[in-house]
Amino acid sequence: MAEVEFDQASRIYTAGAKPAVNRLDLEIEDGEFVVLVGPSGSGKSTALRMLAGLEEIDGGQIRIGGRNMVGVPSRDRDIAMVFQNYALYPNKTVGENMAFPLKMRGVPKEERASKVRAAAEILGLSEYLDRKPRALSGGQRQRVAMGRAIVREPQVFLMDEPLSNLDAKMRVSTRTEIAAMQRRLGVTTVYVTHDQVEAMTMGDRVALLKDGELQQFATPAELYDQPANAFVAGFIGSPAMNLFTLPVSEQGVRMGSSELALPRSLRSRISDAGLSTVQLGIRPEQWTVGADGNGSGVKAQVDVVEELGSDAFLYAHLDDGEQTPVVVRTSGRSGARRGDQIALTPTSEDLHLFDPSTGERV
């Protein structure tokens, strides 16, 4: 077990082009479960592969347990990796697959067999040890790949979207299994996913990447409550946060024809930053819905009602002349219908404010 550090680590595939990973700084503690998340092409896999030794480190350093990994081949890094398509050895049986990392490290045969048996027991693979991978289901292959990683008791686990080939239900159950197993083994883990729900539920901390740049590295709650910029705010949370760019007025901001009053604390933050327009972020659950006509609030018209049972999402547009879309969460079976006129008021005091030019949190 060891801590992992990215210290200004960069990867440049083609000279002159934008780096796939740009000066990444992460300090991952011993035993921590860190999720790298971000949209497609943001450099998550590249960052993980740099840590695995499968990509060059073109700038900066990556340290595992304090040891600089630049120029160290994968086999000497004491890591184990689970690949997206599992990358099992097709000509080896399940047992041989799981024993392979031990064999390559010269572990004696009996010890290999007993470790593989123990891991297979945990993963429920005992009866498949003599099968070839092609005779297994996707979920079983995924577990073989996990088994191959855990038999070796490495310093660090690396996982690149290990659940993306499973069906939705399996994904949810395997997600919890992986998280529980990681807690039990206490091995530092770096996990890549593009699914923000996976990121939020599994990670001790989440690193959000975009275009090779780190946006924010924080706990899931912090990421949700204190997004560092408008991109993080929009990426984390489902449905996404409502973001409006609005002119600043006396009492708050102008939203279409109406004025949205903001609490004093927020107004002072805007004036401190000296902004004349501001990007306002309101999560779907930060609205209260009133019937239209009682005067206060922003007028909107409901387009779609998504009833989920426990609660419902209203997809509406504002009557501001530009039909700005807005998402609202209400309690289930609220009786709202398509075409209804509603009045929206923000409930909470901690709305999110961003500088419209830089996207940074105000």
Add this chain to the structure above:
Amino acid sequence: MTVTAERPAELTPRRPDRGPGSRADGWIRRAPLLPALVFTIIVTQLPFLFTIYYSLQSWNLVRPGSRQFVGVDNYILVFTDSQFRQVALNTVLLTAGAVLFSLLLGLLFALLLDRAFFGRGFIRTLLITPFLITPVAAALLWKTVLFDPTYGLINFVLSPFGAGDTDWISTFPLTSVMIALVWQWTPFMMLLILAGLQSQPHDVLEAARVDGANTWGVFREVTIPHLRRFIELGIVLGAIYLINTFDAIYMMTQGGPGTASANLPFYIYQRAFLGFDIGQSAAMGVVVVVATIIVATFALRLIFRSFSGGEET
């Protein structure tokens, strides 16, 4: 493959007496294929039946009127003929040697070509060229340009070291033929193995590296098992072609000295068209065909096992 599952009689669809699906309809639909079938039988099976018929006769073209039925005498002569045994051994040595060495060299070149370097496309074309040359021309090239004792390039290169006066072809006849064959067949093996190498999934190779394998470990544990079917295919196809080698022997050594470098096709040719002994050579031909069928059955089984095995999904 035959399906042997028993079916209840009532499940078998009854053949209608007329119209689509009836027996007559079946014949009408197959009739256009008949000429092709008849032609195939005439071209492939009749000559073989004639060969069997000839092999039971004593018949030498230079002694007219000597033709008579002798039963299996020709076959007894074939099996007691020490030259035939020698030539059969030559065939095995030549085929196995040429296949093995071209395979090893092919593997080597394929591994080199599998990595990126400047001018790879050009080098690949150069390496493929021997396979594109007519076998007769290739044999002539080796005989005159390279192996010739007085003006061959090999002796020319060796002469500064005081070793340039060997008559390669008459000293090592079988080996010389084998070298020419290996030279021609290495590109074939190389292409086959290169295709295998390039069809390897990258993530499996990376997984092996992360799992602690060094270059040799990855090659032995992952690459070789993956290449097995390609190597098997190379062996089978190479053997099928090389067992019939005629041109290289005809051009380079004429099977000599004596029968030192003759293989079965060449020896049969000699007995039939230089010795005019039709009965004897027909009997040899039949023996070779039967032996080839036996070997080919195993070979084909190997091919089918390779391809029906189903690999990584």
